[in-house]
Amino acid sequence: MDSISQIALGAGVGELVLGKKIGNKAILFGAIAGTIPDLDVFVNFFVTLSESEALRIHRSYSHAAFPQLFIALPFTYLSYILFKKKISFSRWYLLWYLGFLTHALLDCCTTYGTQFFLPFSNHLVGFNNISVVDPLYTIPFLILLTILFFYKKESNTRRLITWLSVLISTAYIGYATFNKFHSEKIFKHALTVNKINYQSFSTSPPLFTSFMWNMIAYTDSTIYVAEYSIFQKKKKIEFVEYPRNLELLEDAKNSEAIQTLLWFSQGNYFVEKGLNDTIDFFNIKWGRTDYTQTKSKDAFRFYVKIYKDKNGKYNFTKVEPNFKKRDIKAYFSLLWNRIFYY
Numbered sequence: 001m002d003s004i005s006q007i008a009l010g011a012g013v014g015e016l017v018l019g020k021k022i023g024n025k026a027i028l029f030g031a032i033a034g035t036i037p038d039l040d041v042f043v044n045f046f047v048t049l050s051e052s053e054a055l056r057i058h059r060s061y062s063h064a065a066f067p068q069l070f071i072a073l074p075f076t077y078l079s080y081i082l083f084k085k086k087i088s089f090s091r092w093y094l095l096w097y098l099g100f101l102t103h104a105l106l107d108c109c110t111t112y113g114t115q116f117f118l119p120f121s122n123h124l125v126g127f128n129n130i131s132v133v134d135p136l137y138t139i140p141f142l143i144l145l146t147i148l149f150f151y152k153k154e155s156n157t158r159r160l161i162t163w164l165s166v167l168i169s170t171a172y173i174g175y176a177t178f179n180k181f182h183s184e185k186i187f188k189h190a191l192t193v194n195k196i197n198y199q200s201f202s203t204s205p206p207l208f209t210s211f212m213w214n215m216i217a218y219t220d221s222t223i224y225v226a227e228y229s230i231f232q233k234k235k236k237i238e239f240v241e242y243p244r245n246l247e248l249l250e251d252a253k254n255s256e257a258i259q260t261l262l263w264f265s266q267g268n269y270f271v272e273k274g275l276n277d278t279i280d281f282f283n284i285k286w287g288r289t290d291y292t293q294t295k296s297k298d299a300f301r302f303y304v305k306i307y308k309d310k311n312g313k314y315n316f317t318k319v320e321p322n323f324k325k326r327d328i329k330a331y332f333s334l335l336w337n338r339i340f341y342y
Contacts, residue, residue: 001106002133003038008141009106009169010034010099015148015162017095021087023153026095027145029079033099036075037062037107051304051316052260056122063104064118072096109173111204111285113264124266128204129177135208141169176210183213183228190237191217196224200267206287208332212339214287216268218244223270225284225299227291229339240294244270248279252306255314261304271306272296279306281316289331291338 014030022029040062044054061067076093083092107114110132113124130137144165151158184203191198198217205213212229215237225240248271252258261281262269268285282296282303293299301321309315 001110001130002138003035004142005134005138006034006038006103006106007031008034008138008145008165009102011145012141012162012166012169013098013102014095015145016159016166017098018087018091019148019158019162020153021091022083024149027148029095030099033075033096034103037068037100037103050257051318052257055260055264059107059112059114060122061115061118062100063107063114064116065101065104066120067118068097068100068104072100113266122263124264126266127177128202129180130173130210131205131207133207134172134176134205134210136210137169137172140172141165144168172210176205179210179230180205180213182230183215186228186235187213187215187217187226187237190226190239191224194239196239198224202268202285204285204287206335208335209339212335216284216287218267220244220246223268223284225288227287227338231340240288240299242270242282242296245272248273249306252279252314257313257315258306261306261316270296274305277308280304280319281306291334 008031010033011027011031014026014028014033018026018029040058040060043049043057049057062071072093075096076089079092079096080087080089104114104116108116108125109127109130111126111128112132113126115122116125117123144161147161148158151161180203184201187203188201191201196217197219199219201215201217203213203215206227211231212227215224215226215228217224221244223242223244225242226237228237249258253262261283265281265283266285269281269283271282272280274280280296280303282300284300286302288299289301290299297303302318304316304318306314306316
């Protein structure tokens with residue numbers, strides 16, 4: 001999830017573990033613990049990584065429960081020494097490990113996917129029940145945590161507010177999950193009515209909200225995309241179809257880079273023939289970025305281009321969308337209208 005949400009969650013964990021002993025410093029250390037797992041994105045500053053290697057590394061060992069048991073040790077030792085051994089080693093360890101673990105668990109709730117079970121499995125865990133950025137999760141959490149600074153560390157009210165912030169944020173995830181199950185029921189009914197015999201089916205929220213849900217269902221040859229808002233009165237679901245064109249990947253699919261791309265996409269993709277013997281690969285597990293468009297490159301602004309490098313090996317590169325300020329405003333306008341005025 002976004003960094004601000006992870007900082008807020010980590011700060012709450014820090015306060016619950018050590019707030020009564022070190023006060024606001026516990027919030028600071030917890031916030032740091034909530035940030036550290038995402039520092040894996042900076043590996044590329046020290047080691048040159050290919051696109052596929054970067055995909056494999058992000059949300060890998062720094063987000064896995066077992067390796068975190070060991071990653072927490074040096075941070076625990078430094079904190080223990082910094083405070084001149086006045087707080088037990090085990091207490092510091094609990095702060096750091098829970099800060100790392102709750103970060104990973106929150107990321108597991110999003111659509112991106114987290115390699116939570118490394119080194120035993122590289123399966124991407126993604127419950128798809130909350131967006132990677134959701135103000136309704138983050139803002140109440142931040143407001144309640146800010147109030148803590150007005151209370152002394154010994155205050156029972158301070159601890160009550162901390163628990164309240166954690167419970168409210170967790171309850172919101174529960175509410176989002178309820179919306180997910182409700183939308184899945186609507187989608188599955190619509191698929192049955194339209195006699196679509198799908199092989200796989202998934203739902204996920206778009207950016208910034210849990211009031212609307214994207215649906216992806218696919219067969220061997222076709223992928224179906226749709227959206228549903230919990231506020232829409234018309235229950236009819238309108239599907240947009242895209243041919244998967246899997247035969248275009250026949251020569252490339254055994255390449256290590258393309259296998260990484262397929263692993264990351266978890267089946268939620270289709271491809272099209274690109275220019276100059278390239279293949280346009282659309283990973284659509286986040287749904288459409290423009291709900292008024294059906295043409296692939298207009299509806300899905302994020303995609304990658306598969307090509308043959310100078311050694312004859314298949315590789316891929318991201319096609320960066322040229323977003324302008326007016327595009328961002330347009331997205332929020334489209335999202336608002338799709339949620340409330342469909």
